[in-house]
Amino acid sequence: MLEVKDLHVTVEDKAILNGLNLTINAGEVHAIMGPNGAGKSTLSAVIAGKDGYEVTQGTILFEGQDIFEMEIEERARAGLLLGFQYPIEIPGVKNIYLLKAALNAQRAARGEGEIPAPEFMKLVREKSAEMKMDPSFLQRAVNEGFSGGEKKRNEILQMLVLQPKLAMLDEIDSGLDIDAMKVVASGVNSLRSADRAILLVTHYQRLLNHIEPDRVHVLVDGRIVKSGDKELALELEARGYDWVLEESAA
Amino acid sequence: MASEEMEQLVRREYKQGFVTDIESDTVPPGLDESTIAFISQKKGEPQWMLEWRLEAYHQWLKMTPPSWAHLEYPPIDYQAISYFSAPKKPEDRPQSLDEVDPKLLETYEKLGIPLHERAALAGVAVDAVFDSVSVTTTFKEKLHEAGVIFCSISEAIREYPELVRQYLGTVVPQADNYFAALNSAVFTDGSFVYVPEGVKCPMELSTYFRINAANTGQFERTLIVCDKQAQVSYLEGCTAPMRDENQLHAAVVELVALEDAYIKYSTVQNWYPGDEDGKGGIYNFVTKRGDCRGDRSRISWTQVETGSAITWKYPSCMLRGKESIGEFYSVAVTNGRQQADTGTKMIHIGEGTRSTIVAKGIAAGRSDQSYRGLVKIGPRAKGARNYTQCDSLLIGDQCGAHTFPYQEIGNSTATVEHEATTSKIADDQLFYCRARGIDEEDAVSMIVNGFCKDVFQELPMEFAVEAEALLNVTLEGSVG
Numbered sequence: 032m033l034e035v036k037d038l039h040v041t042v043e044d045k046a047i048l049n050g051l052n053l054t055i056n057a058g059e060v061h062a063i064m065g066p067n068g069a070g071k072s073t074l075s076a077v078i079a080g081k082d083g084y085e086v087t088q089g090t091i092l093f094e095g096q097d098i099f100e101m102e103i104e105e106r107a108r109a110g111l112l113l114g115f116q117y118p119i120e121i122p123g124v125k126n127i128y129l130l131k132a133a134l135n136a137q138r139a140a141r142g143e144g145e146i147p148a149p150e151f152m153k154l155v156r157e158k159s160a161e162m163k164m165d166p167s168f169l170q171r172a173v174n175e176g177f178s179g180g181e182k183k184r185n186e187i188l189q190m191l192v193l194q195p196k197l198a199m200l201d202e203i204d205s206g207l208d209i210d211a212m213k214v215v216a217s218g219v220n221s222l223r224s225a226d227r228a229i230l231l232v233t234h235y236q237r238l239l240n241h242i243e244p245d246r247v248h249v250l251v252d253g254r255i256v257k258s259g260d261k262e263l264a265l266e267l268e269a270r271g272y273d274w275v276l277e278e279s280a281a
Numbered sequence: 282m283a284s285e286e287m288e289q290l291v292r293r294e295y296k297q298g299f300v301t302d303i304e305s306d307t308v309p310p311g312l313d314e315s316t317i318a319f320i321s322q323k324k325g326e327p328q329w330m331l332e333w334r335l336e337a338y339h340q341w342l343k344m345t346p347p348s349w350a351h352l353e354y355p356p357i358d359y360q361a362i363s364y365f366s367a368p369k370k371p372e373d374r375p376q377s378l379d380e381v382d383p384k385l386l387e388t389y390e391k392l393g394i395p396l397h398e399r400a401a402l403a404g405v406a407v408d409a410v411f412d413s414v415s416v417t418t419t420f421k422e423k424l425h426e427a428g429v430i431f432c433s434i435s436e437a438i439r440e441y442p443e444l445v446r447q448y449l450g451t452v453v454p455q456a457d458n459y460f461a462a463l464n465s466a467v468f469t470d471g472s473f474v475y476v477p478e479g480v481k482c483p484m485e486l487s488t489y490f491r492i493n494a495a496n497t498g499q500f501e502r503t504l505i506v507c508d509k510q511a512q513v514s515y516l517e518g519c520t521a522p523m524r525d526e527n528q529l530h531a532a533v534v535e536l537v538a539l540e541d542a543y544i545k546y547s548t549v550q551n552w553y554p555g556d557e558d559g560k561g562g563i564y565n566f567v568t569k570r571g572d573c574r575g576d577r578s579r580i581s582w583t584q585v586e587t588g589s590a591i592t593w594k595y596p597s598c599m600l601r602g603k604e605s606i607g608e609f610y611s612v613a614v615t616n617g618r619q620q621a622d623t624g625t626k627m628i629h630i631g632e633g634t635r636s637t638i639v640a641k642g643i644a645a646g647r648s649d650q651s652y653r654g655l656v657k658i659g660p661r662a663k664g665a666r667n668y669t670q671c672d673s674l675l676i677g678d679q680c681g682a683h684t685f686p687y688q689e690i691g692n693s694t695a696t697v698e699h700e701a702t703t704s705k706i707a708d709d710q711l712f713y714c715r716a717r718g719i720d721e722e723d724a725v726s727m728i729v730n731g732f733c734k735d736v737f738q739e740l741p742m743e744f745a746v747e748a749e750a751l752l753n754v755t756l757e758g759s760v761g
Contacts, residue, residue, distance in 0.1 A: 079716050082708065107718035119713040123731025132727065133717035140718070172731065189717065 032057045032228050033078075033197055038089035040070075040077055040253075047073045049253035050089070055197070055228045062231040062239055062264065065250035066272045071232045072116060074250070075199040079113035080106055093197070107133075108140035110196030114186040114203055120174040126185065127169040130155060130192055137193060158191040161221065163214050180211035187218035198222055199230045204238040216241030236268035249275050310363045314338065317466055320365050324435045324469070327442060337455035337465030344459045347593075350622040351651040351683060354564065354591055357529055364467045364500075420484070427483050429513075430475040434502050437473035444475055448506050452535035452572040452599070460531040460593075461568040468502035468533070476511040476542075485741055487516040501532040507542035509575065514545040516744060530589075531566045540575030540602065545583070547740055549748055551755075552588035554619050562590025562619070569596035573605035573634075581608040582625070583739045585748045587755040590619060595653065597626035600634035600662075607636040610736040612748070614755050615648030615680070624653035624685075629662040629695070640671040641733050644680035645756055651683040658695040666696045673703040674732050676725065676756065726753040 033055040040048040047070045055061050065071050077084050078091060080103035091098045098106055121129070135145045146154075159166055162184045174182050183203055190198050200219065204212055219242050222229060231242065239247070239261065247263040248255045249272070256279035257263065267275070317338055321331040346357070424431055430441060437445050455465040476482050507513055517534075530552070536544050552563040565588075571580035582596040598607025609625040627636035640652050656667045673682035684701050706728055714724035730737070730749050737745045 081712055081716075102720075103712065103715040104718050104720045107716050113716050115713065119707075119709050121710055121713070121728060121731055123734035124727055129714070129717065129719075129727070132719050132723065133714075136718040136720065136723070193717070 032094060033230075034090075034092040035074075035078075036090050036092075038074075038077070038091065039087045040073055041085045041087055042073070042083060047084075047253055048077070051250075051254055053248065053255060055230060057196075057228055058225045059245045060223065060229045060231065060242065061246045061248065062233060062244040063248050063250050063255075064233060064236070064264065064267060067234065069250045070253045071234075071250050072201050073253075075113055075201045075230065075232055078106075078111060078199060079103065104136065105140075107195075108137050112190060112193060112195035112198055114183075114190060114198065114200040116202040116205060118174045118177075118182040118186055120172070120177075122172050122175055124173050125169070126171055126173050127155060129173050130169075130189060133189070134192060155192060158188055161191060162188045162218050164188060179206035180208065183207060183215055184211065184218070187215055190222060191218060194222075194227075196226070197228045197230065199232070201232045202234065203231070204233055204235060212238065213241060236264045239264045251276060251279060311360045312338075312362070312364055312467065316364050320467060320469060323365065324438070326435075326438055329442075329446065330438055333450070333455070334466050337462050338467075340456035341459065341462035341466055344456070344462055346459050350593055350653075351649070351685075352591055352593065352620050352622050354620075357564070359463070362499075362529060365469060423483055427480055428477045429480060429482050429486075430473065431486055432473055434468070434471040434473045434504065437504070441473070441475070444506065445473065445504065448535070448537050449504055450535075452537060452570050453533050453568050458568060460566040461533050464500045464502060464531045464533045464568070468500045470500070471502035471504075471532070473503070474505040474513060474515065476507045476513045478508040479510045480508075481511065482513040485514045485516055499530055501530075501534075503532070503534040504537075505535070505544060505546070506537045507539065507544050507578075509540045509542060511539075512543045514741060515547070516741065517546065517548040518550050528562075529564050529566070532568070534567070534569040534596075536569075536571035536580055538571065538573050538575060538578035538580050538602075538605075541577050542575060543579045543581075544571065545581045546571070546596075547744060548582075548584040548586075549740075549744060549751065550584065550586045550588050550592075551751060554588050554590050554617060563588070564591045565589040565594065566591075567594040569594065570599065571597065571607065572599045573602050573607060573631075574599075575605070576602040576631070577604050577606075578602050579606040579608070581606075581610070581739070583608075583610040583736065584612070585736070585740070585751070586611070586613040586621060586623060587751055589621075592619075592621040592623055594621075594623045595625055597628065598636060599628045599630065600636065600665075601630045602634075603631045604633040604635075605631055606634070608739075609636075609638045609640070610739040611640045612643070612733045612736045612752075613641070613650055613652075614643045614645075614752060615650045616644075616646040616755055617648060618646070619648040619650075621648075621650040622653060623650070624655075626655040627657070627667060629656075629658045629665040629667070632661065632663045632665075634662055634665045636665075636667045638667070638669040638671070639735050640669075641736055642671070642673040642682050643676065643729055643732070643752075643756070644673065644682045645676035647679045649681040649683075651685060653685040653687075655687040655689070656697055657689040658692050658697070660691045662692050663694050665692065665694075667698065669697075669699045670735075671701045672732070673701075674729065675703065675705045676729075678705075725756060729756060 035051055035053040038048050038051040063071050073084065093109060093111055131151060138146060155169060156166060159169065164184055174185060177185060203215055207215060244261055247259055247261060249257040257275050314335060317334050318331060321334060453461050456462050474486060505515060536546060538544050552565060554562045573580050580598050586592055596609060600607050607627050613621050613623050615621050625638055638654055642650050642652055644650050652671045654669060658665045671684055675682055682703055686699055688697055690697060710728050711724050714727060715721060729752060737748055740748055
């Protein structure tokens, strides 16, 4: 589904990613781990199309399509969705309005008509309940005055409504207490399906106790230096990142 | 339709007083006493009205145009303007929508204006008259039952001279400012509203119902009087772009609220802003002022300003009555080469008076806009309170927004709060929306509409929906 080949990225002339390779197939959950400043968030930001990142080398194919040929919104409509580490506040714009506009934009791209209002309301109520969000959140301005945990749940709610093919979740566990983490994790787990892939970017192993990954990658200095199954995450938890660094330097 | 029937319709409309009694005359350009006498005579005005106009004219001669606003435009030659011209005859106007500028029609489409209204707005001869007759008839009956007077100012001067004489110029004196003085001398059109004591006007009054042609008066004069415990909501303007041959518009609006009265005045202004270089756009120099004359009276201005090449406008409230309330909610949008210097004045005179100002400015393209607001608390205004919030949103990096708040506090018991922000439409907000699949233009309009929410919710429901659509059309192409 997603194929990242030899990706080199600089930010303000500073090299962040240095030849990253990653292949994700449908049905898989991948976790990218690594020390701070390794370039974890850069990867998902580049895939989503955020400004300020210069791709100097390499390709990213999504379902065989070169995503650098696609606008930000085209990528999202094709099914690439990024859950933000720091969700943005948009004063005066109702949460439900953003959700509906996003869903209808995706439907339009697929040649479908706008979702009928009753159907949409039913869908959104159902999904908010899953995320244990009070329906009043839908009527509030996007992320405005939300707590850290509420913002993260709201990101997952968007995923549940928009049903992406590849869900990228950037540090979705940061700032969450254990209860909120369980809600977020169960939301993510409900996204698991044979035709969907999930990419988790996380600093800590604890998220992976709740969302079991198929593959774990260690990102160091802009490169994936080690990959393995979920056991690798546990090993990182126990031993830290230093041994991986030493191994890769050797 | 036979031309005879047509004629009948037109005549019937005249009988209802919705059209001023002008034959097809136009005076040559230029302004002197004889021009004013001509206007007054054409309008069938009484002698006192002519004298009032002449007084204004003599004052105007001694005045100079204001130069303090943050605006740039070449000097206006007041002798090159024609001060009285009859509306275009039906045969000179487009005969069908096929003859109307397709670009204009495209805009109507985007604004969601019903087909039959598009013709009226574009100045198509037949449909316009046809349409307004049926609407206005039922409309007039309802108002008549309630005892509300709503007619053209010219008709009011003839039919209700005592009322007009009692209130005209008492809020905006003849020599208030350069443009108001000019207006007082030569005004030819406008509305008059009187709501009697204890009456809540049964419907929202709108200029749209009164002016049957698309042409707006160049020097409009509007006077709205709300007697004790009366209420009225008045809508001015229209979201559709107004094309007009007249470059200079200098209107005066006076509102009088007596004890416990409430006047809500909403404006959507979308006049021609000119081409990309600002050529041909309308200069809009307006004096709008409300007088909260009675205790516990309330006047609320809500405006959405998107049109005109130059806007010079400060709807104000004189808070004379005890515990009277003044409100100003404004959204001003400028794009291309537009310039706007707008704001409000809240003059607290009476005890316990309160005012609220919420001004939202959005600048895009190479436009420039200023918020200019005065909050004045007089020595007798014990316990007066003001809250001011002005926010500017910049789209792109070639536009400008300025805030000029003035405060004159003459009373130590007053509470005055002022909040101001200027923000650029944030790249991360745009990215967030686009990363959800929403395209850039829709994302901008969503963010801008969110920014304006506080003001839009003050507009009457139907207007609010139109205002949102209008904002989107105005900002089209402002990003990317």
